[in-house]
Amino acid sequence: MTQFEIALYPGDGIGPDVLQQAVRVMQSIGERHGIRFKFKTLDWGYEYWKEHGRVVPEGFLDEIRDVDSILLGAVGWPEDIPDHVTLAPLVQIRQAFDQYACVRPANLFPGLKSVLAGRSADDIDFIVIRENSEGEYIDNGGRFKQGTPDEVAVQTAVHTRKGVERILRFGFETARRRRGRLTMATKSNAQKYSYVMWDSILEELTPEYPDVEAERMHCDAAVMNLVRWPDQFDVIVASNLFGDLLTDLGGILGGGLGLAPSSNENPSREFPSMFEPVHGSAPDIAGLGIANPIAAILSVAMMLDHLECPAAAHDVRVAVEKALLEGAMTPDLGGHLTTIEMGDAVLASLHD
Numbered sequence: 396m397t398q399f400e401i402a403l404y405p406g407d408g409i410g411p412d413v414l415q416q417a418v419r420v421m422q423s424i425g426e427r428h429g430i431r432f433k434f435k436t437l438d439w440g441y442e443y444w445k446e447h448g449r450v451v452p453e454g455f456l457d458e459i460r461d462v463d464s465i466l467l468g469a470v471g472w473p474e475d476i477p478d479h480v481t482l483a484p485l486v487q488i489r490q491a492f493d494q495y496a497c498v499r500p501a502n503l504f505p506g507l508k509s510v511l512a513g514r515s516a517d518d519i520d521f522i523v524i525r526e527n528s529e530g531e532y533i534d535n536g537g538r539f540k541q542g543t544p545d546e547v548a549v550q551t552a553v554h555t556r557k558g559v560e561r562i563l564r565f566g567f568e569t570a571r572r573r574r575g576r577l578t579m580a581t582k583s584n585a586q587k588y589s590y591v592m593w594d595s596i597l598e599e600l601t602p603e604y605p606d607v608e609a610e611r612m613h614c615d616a617a618v619m620n621l622v623r624w625p626d627q628f629d630v631i632v633a634s635n636l637f638g639d640l641l642t643d644l645g646g647i648l649g650g651g652l653g654l655a656p657s658s659n660e661n662p663s664r665e666f667p668s669m670f671e672p673v674h675g676s677a678p679d680i681a682g683l684g685i686a687n688p689i690a691a692i693l694s695v696a697m698m699l700d701h702l703e704c705p706a707a708a709h710d711v712r713v714a715v716e717k718a719l720l721e722g723a724m725t726p727d728l729g730g731h732l733t734t735i736e737m738g739d740a741v742l743a744s745l746h747d
């Protein structure tokens with residue numbers, strides 16, 4: 396029997412609720428495929444902060460360094476703690492474990508209604524690959540003369556040749572396994588150092604992938620084109636911040652944030668990778684028991700792929716697709732199911 400140790404970081408708001416359903420699915424799929432999961436549950440986040448005055452313990456990275464994967468629900472409780480405090484450990488995990496490839500598929504499941512008039516599952520099937528280790532998310536800057544009229548804030552993005560090259564190669568490899576089309580979203584008409592370097596590196600790499608049609612697009616145009624011509628996109632590679640923005644758009648185009656999974660991958664496998672929904676802690680519906688757990692469940696499928704259990708991953712995706720086709724829907728999709736009932740529906744499809 397294969398065994399994996401998985402760190403569970405439920406987090407805040409709807410995070411614990413959606414993670415609970417994801418764990419039920421893992422246990423069930425594990426039984427079917429001979430996989431045993433050993434869980435290490437982390438009580439970090441808002442509740443931990445109330446008790447200890449900080450959201451994670453000191454040396455928190457060491458507690459998860461040796462697990463096989465990390466599964467996160469969502470973090471953030473902005474009413475009581477500034478987001479940049481609650482969310483810092485998440486970004487630190489991504490960077491410390493060199494999870495440089497953030498993969499965020501956006502595909503509309505058959506039978507779901509698109510937010511875009513006249514579009515269906517055939518039109519919306521793309522993946523955003525977000526550079527996840529540097530760029531605009533580097534902790535690099537400061538505030539001076541804070542609180543005075545002369546206050547200055549400096550926050551400088553860092554783009555390295557190594558970082559850009561490896562994420563573009565990851566994008567090319569992904570495109571090659573899909574429809575062979577790569578769009579790099581930058582903003583080299585305004586940012587003449589960083590994104591012009593991205594453009595040069597794309598140009599250098601393109602001849603190495605003759606089977607991939609590569610193009611570059613300014614990120615503002617990409618946003619517009621994703622809305623008017625979503626069917627023309629296959630793989631989009633973007634910097635950390637642009638990737639963040641494009642994947643909320645991807646989430647809604649793919650049927651809603653309640654359905655959008657993501658991975659934070661360390662492709663060299665030197666460190667654990669982390670899997671999480673694209674969505675946040677959704678304080679507006681937290682505690683109501685109506686959050687859609689599908690994004691978390693599909694994040695489990697991405698984790699299973701990474702753990703080299705593709706048949707198990709496939710079964711999870713098929714079960715989700717089947718449950719949705721049969722009309723299982725939480726309120727965000729126009730239905731009435733609770734989080735637990737949606738979990739039940741996926742489990743029922745899994746057992747069919």
Ligand code: NAD
Nearest residue numbers: 469470471472473478652653674675676677680686687727
């Ligand atoms: P959000 O993603 O939490 O919610 C945006 C909207 O989508 C809300 O209306 C919410 O109800 C809805 N939604 C999200 N997930 C849903 C689900 N599973 N089922 C049904 N509806 C769902 O974004 P926000 O409101 O801007 O941020 C809330 C908090 O989450 C903030 O603290 C933010 O910083 C944090 N955040 C965390 C993550 C993360 O943990 N990875 C990601 C994004 C935002």
Ligand code: IPM
Nearest residue numbers: 482485486639642673674675
């Ligand atoms: C995401 C989130 C995070 C990000 C926040 C919580 C730091 O929005 O995973 O998309 O910006 O990366």
Ligand code: MN
Nearest residue numbers: 639640643673
């Ligand atoms: Mn985001």
